[in-house]
Amino acid sequence: AQTVTQSQPEMSVQEAETVTLSCTYDTSENNYYLFWYKQPPSRQMILVIRQEAYKQQNATENRFSVNFQKAAKSFSLKISDSQLGDTAMYFCAFMKQEVKKLVFGKGTKLTVNP
Amino acid sequence: DTGVSQDPRHKITKRGQNVTFRCDPISEHNRLYWYRQTLGQGPEFLTYFQNEAQLEKSRLLSDRFSAERPKGSFSTLEIQRTEQGDSAMYLCASSGTSNQPQHFGDGTRLSIL
Numbered sequence: 001a002q003t004v005t006q007s008q009p010e011m012s013v014q015e016a017e018t019v020t021l022s023c024t025y026d027t028s029e030n031n032y033y034l035f036w037y038k039q040p041p042s043r044q045m046i047l048v049i050r051q052e053a054y055k056q057q058n059a060t061e062n063r064f065s066v067n068f069q070k071a072a073k074s075f076s077l078k079i080s081d082s083q084l085g086d087t088a089m090y091f092c093a094f095m096k097q098e099v100k101k102l103v104f105g106k107g108t109k110l111t112v113n114p
Numbered sequence: 115d116t117g118v119s120q121d122p123r124h125k126i127t128k129r130g131q132n133v134t135f136r137c138d139p140i141s142e143h144n145r146l147y148w149y150r151q152t153l154g155q156g157p158e159f160l161t162y163f164q165n166e167a168q169l170e171k172s173r174l175l176s177d178r179f180s181a182e183r184p185k186g187s188f189s190t191l192e193i194q195r196t197e198q199g200d201s202a203m204y205l206c207a208s209s210g211t212s213n214q215p216q217h218f219g220d221g222t223r224l225s226i227l
Contacts, residue, residue, distance in 0.1 A: 004156075035215065044118075045157070045205065045218035091156050100145060100209075101170065102216060104156030 002027045004094050006105035013082045014113050020067075021077045021108050023092030029053075031097040034068065034075045039107075040088040048090070051075065082112045116140075118219035120206050126225045127196060134192045135222045139208030146189050147216060148181055149205040150174065157205055163189060193224075201226045 003026045013019035025034070036048040051059045051068050058066050063083075067076045079086055092105040119138040127133055139146050144165050149157035160179070162170045165186035175181075178197075183189040193200055203223050207216035 033213075037218075044220045045207075047215045047217070050215055093156075097213075099170075100162050100164075101147065101159035101172075102149075102157070102207075103159070106154070106156050 002029075002094050002096065002103045004092050004103055004105035006090075006092055006108050008108045009106070010109045010111070012111040012113055013079075015082055015084060017082055018078060018080045019082055019110065021079075021090050021092075021110065023075045023077070023105060025073050025075065025092070025094050027073070027094065027096070029096050033095045033097070034066075035093040035095070035102070036064070036066070036075075036077045037091045037093060037104075038086075038088045039091065040085075045091070049077065079110075084112050084114060086110060087112045118206055118208050118217055120204075120219035120222050122222055123220060124223045124225070126227065128227050129196055129198060131196055132192065132194045133196060133224065134190055135204055135206075135224075136188060136190050137206030137208075137219060138188045139206070140210075140217060143208035143210050143217075144186065145209045145211070145216075146183060147207040147209075148189070148191050149207065151203040151205055151221070152201075160191075160204075196224075196226050198226050200224060 032053045034051045049061045063080045089107045093102040121136045146163045148160040151157040163183040178194045203221040205221045207218045209216045
């Protein structure tokens with residue numbers, strides 16, 4: 001079974017600075033997808049960024065980028081120019097290509113301080 | 115496009131009662147998923163529908179849980195004889211194809227007294 005590990009339960013960053021959230025996963029599959037979801041307090045889960053395992057190029061989405069290291073099974077999220085609205089729980093998730101369910105990590109609580 | 119809608123937002127009930135939650139996916143999405151999220155944890159997969167067919171069920175889904183999607187549109191999740199351990203946020207998500215990301219609703223928070 002696939003597992004996703006987020007080793008940082010909580011992190012904080014100053015507004016306008018850069019922060020990196022860590023995620024590692026365990027799988028024997030070769031074809032899969034990785035995601036970062038954001039869950040603000042009392043609000044719905046929102047997709048931040050996704051990465052297809054077959055793509056070597058790291059995904060980017062405005063201020064959000066990933067460092068995908070397939071051999072190391074590592075998938076970190078970098079948030080540049082942090083904003084107060086980035087304060088949220090961030091979940092790393094894995095999905096096997098032929099299996100539709102997401103497997104989530106336990107999350108990292110990110111606080112952006114003014 | 116109004117997004118994934120879940121009803122109710124909160125449900126408080128006594129242990130032993132039955133509860134039913136509803137999820138309306140994004141209209142053109144044919145895949146629908148249910149997850150459960152307990153405090154301090156990431157969501158855990160419960161079950162998945164493609165159109166009206168329930169294609170996968172987690173072992174977390176005991177006999178007291180049943181999910182339906184009768185016409186391939188909205189879905190219901192029923193919990194019979196609720197227990198304290200059922201207290202959680204129940205999340206619904208939908209997607210258009212297997213390779214499209216899942217879009218989540220606000221969830222239904224269930225509290226068992």
